[in-house]
Amino acid sequence: MKMTFKFRGKPTKTEERWLFSEFRHQKQLQNYMLQMRHQMWDYGRKSVSMYDQINHLKDLRAATSHYSEHPQDMQVSTIKRVNAAHEHFQRRCREGAEKKGYPRYKSSVRSLSWSLRKHKVKDKATGTFRRVRQHPIRETGTRYNRLKVPKLGEIKIRMHRRLIGDPKEVTLKKTARGWYVFIVCEVPDTVPCVPKSACGVDVGTHTFLTTSAGETEENPRFYRQAERKLVKLHRDLSRKTYQSKRWYKAKDALAKQADIVACQRLDFLAKTAYKLFHHKDFDAVVAEKLKSSNMVKNRHLAKSISDASWGMFFEWCSWVAKRDGKHFHQVPPHHTSQTCSECCQKSPVKLKLSERLFHCKSCGLKLDRDHNAALNILHRAACALRGEVWDTILYETRNPLLQQACWS
Ligand SMILES: [Zn+2]
Numbered sequence: 001m002k003m004t005f006k007f008r009g010k011p012t013k014t015e016e017r018w019l020f021s022e023f024r025h026q027k028q029l030q031n032y033m034l035q036m037r038h039q040m041w042d043y044g045r046k047s048v049s050m051y052d053q054i055n056h057l058k059d060l061r062a063a064t065s066h067y068s069e070h071p072q073d074m075q076v077s078t079i080k081r082v083n084a085a086h087e088h089f090q091r092r093c094r095e096g097a098e099k100k101g102y103p104r105y106k107s108s109v110r111s112l113s114w115s116l117r118k119h120k121v122k123d124k125a126t127g128t129f130r131r132v133r134q135h136p137i138r139e140t141g142t143r144y145n146r147l148k149v150p151k152l153g154e155i156k157i158r159m160h161r162r163l164i165g166d167p168k169e170v171t172l173k174k175t176a177r178g179w180y181v182f183i184v185c186e187v188p189d190t191v192p193c194v195p196k197s198a199c200g201v202d203v204g205t206h207t208f209l210t211t212s213a214g215e216t217e218e219n220p221r222f223y224r225q226a227e228r229k230l231v232k233l234h235r236d237l238s239r240k241t242y243q244s245k246r247w248y249k250a251k252d253a254l255a256k257q258a259d260i261v262a263c264q265r266l267d268f269l270a271k272t273a274y275k276l277f278h279h280k281d282f283d284a285v286v287a288e289k290l291k292s293s294n295m296v297k298n299r300h301l302a303k304s305i306s307d308a309s310w311g312m313f314f315e316w317c318s319w320v321a322k323r324d325g326k327h328f329h330q331v332p333p334h335h336t337s338q339t340c341s342e343c344c345q346k347s348p349v350k351l352k353l354s355e356r357l358f359h360c361k362s363c364g365l366k367l368d369r370d371h372n373a374a375l376n377i378l379h380r381a382a383c384a385l386r387g388e389v390w391d392t393i394l395y396e397t398r399n400p401l402l403q404q405a406c407w408s
Contacts, residue, residue: 001189001322005163009147009172009179010156018152019112019172019179025070026078027109033082034103050083071150073114077169081113111173114150136170136183137163147172147181157181176255190325195283198327200378201276202336202370203287203313205304206356209272210370211280212378217272222264223307226257233257265309273316277326284326285317286381288333331380340365341375 085103146154165187200212208219240247321328340360
């Protein structure tokens with residue numbers, strides 16, 4: 001299993017200058033490699049593989065200092081990135097996706113990646129050689145440790161937690177609020193536990209989530225909170241002369257605010273996912289398999305749905321479950337809020353979003369609509385686990401007329 005650790009990087013002004021020049025070089029290399037693939041295909045119908053390009057890079061490095069004065073590991077990972085972009089494009093073509101997303105030329109690159117090589121190290125006790133991967137961090141015992149960057153030297157890094165596992169890859173990224181270092185580590189897989197307690201989770205815009213135990217989590221609405229600030233910053237930017245000094249300043253301010261909102265959201269989602277599995281002590285969590293891309297087409301709800309970012313929340317849930325040996329499942333979302341969790345009868349009328357109470361006309365159950373949906377999600381997962389089709393579907397297929405009679 002791979003784990004990525006994120007830390008703040010603190011390069012000096014001189015180091016920053018070097019990093020920016022490296023960004024420019026990697027951008028040129030990326031565009032050159034992309035162009036090479038295009039031209040080989042256009043003129044000779046020949047596809048170029050990643051290994052061809054890496055071999056070509058070796059020739060270039062031997063021929064000119066323009067290439068050899070830059071770190072080879074970074075250049076190789078740029079080629080890998082071009083290759084990945086092409087592979088994704090080919091996959092989308094095979095799947096017949098609507099948007100193929102042909103790899104495009106880049107106007108700028110904002111991150112540098114390199115994988116860590118293995119070195120031969122002599123074992124003093126036995127006298128034998130073994131291959132050890134170089135460690136990217138030099139510990140200083142002070143507030144800041146040092147990150148080893150090829151060809152540059154060491155830059156300051158603020159490590160708020162210890163690395164776990166074997167570091168394999170490093171990415172240095174420039175964002176609106178500064179530099180970040182991402183270190184990918186290989187950690188041993190966790191053995192999944194035998195689930196003893198499970199909970200269904202219904203996500204919404206009113207409350208962020210409701211569990212099948214009836215507990216709710218407030219929706220923090222970070223975007224809505226910052227919306228007035230963002231509107232003002234957008235207006236400021238639109239009033240500046242394009243690409244003037246003041247325009248760049250306004251652009252930075254806007255990007256910073258947007259980054260703050262994104263970080264707040266990520267923090268909330270990660271903590272909520274952790275809370276579900278650990279504080280509430282559920283071994284298995286079940287949620288709906290929502291298709292957010294279709295839901296945001298409703299322009300009245302688009303902002304609220306994007307702000308809640310359920311997709312990212314589910315991703316975090318599945319990741320936390322994988323890391324800590326728990327379980328996370330997603331079930332089909334159809335009619336979860338229309339069905340009674342007590343008698344499994346489906347109401348023919350769809351509840352409006354403003355109606356918060358579910359009232360079953362068949363058995364008289366009155367329950368909060370989200371709580372009812374969460375129970376339904378849990379039932380559905382339990383049925384799936386037993387290999388059954390959900391009760392409502394069984395009921396509908398068995399006797400559709402009966403249902404009509406019941407509700408008319
Ligand atoms: Zn009922």
